[in-house]
Structures are given as C-alpha cells and as structure tokens.
Amino acid sequence: xxxxxxxxxxxxxxxxxxxxxxxxxxxxxxxxxNTSSLAADTAEALLAGLGARLGLPAVDPLVHGVDAIVDRxx
Numbered sequence: 001x002x003x004x005x006x007x008x009x010x011x012x013x014x015x016x017x018x019x020x021x022x023x024x025x026x027x028x029x030x031x032x033x034n035t036s037s038l039a040a041d042t043a044e045a046l047l048a049g050l051g052a053r054l055g056l057p058a059v060d061p062l063v064h065g066v067d068a069i070v071d072r073x074x
Contacts (some may be wrong), residue, residue, distance in 0.1 A: 009054060028056060030069030035060040 003026035012028045019074055035043035043060060050058035057068035 008050065014052070029072040030057040030059070030066075032059060032061045032066070032069070034065065 008031070012031075014024060016028055031054060033047060033050065035046065038046065043063070047058040047060065047064075050056075057072065059066060059068055
C-alpha cells in the first residue's frame with residue numbers, strides 16, 4: 001500500500017519528547033535532507049520551504065555542509 005510520510009514537525013516533536021527523558025533541554029536545531037534525487041531548483045525550494053515552515057535551517061549536508069546547523073549549537 002502507498003503510505004504517506006508522517007509530518008516532519010510531528011516527527012521532530014516526538015523525537016524531542018523522547019530525548020527530553022534524558023536531557024530536559026534537548027531540542028532540534030536543524031534538518032538534514034538527502035536531495036540527491038531532486039533537480040537543484042526543486043531541492044532548493046524544498047529546503048527553503050522546510051526551513052521557513054519549521055523555523056530551522058534545512059540543508060543537504062553533502063551539498064551545503066552543516067555550518068548553518070552547527071552555528072545553532074548552544
């Protein structure tokens with residue numbers, strides 16, 4: 001059967017909740033996406049949309065590196 005992917009914001013929230021069992025301050029600081037199967041313009045639009053929607057940096061680490069995420073480390 002064709003199953004839709006779960007909403008990324010819901011996945012982040014669930015993972016943060018689980019992480020807070022051992023670290024009450026755990027929080028998501030960015031999103032990495034493998035965009036290798038997408039055209040460059042489609043990948044950029046996807047990452048920009050995710051970043052805007054989530055309020056987090058969204059990058060393909062092999063294309064953009066992870067500086068935008070590392071910069072958010074406490």
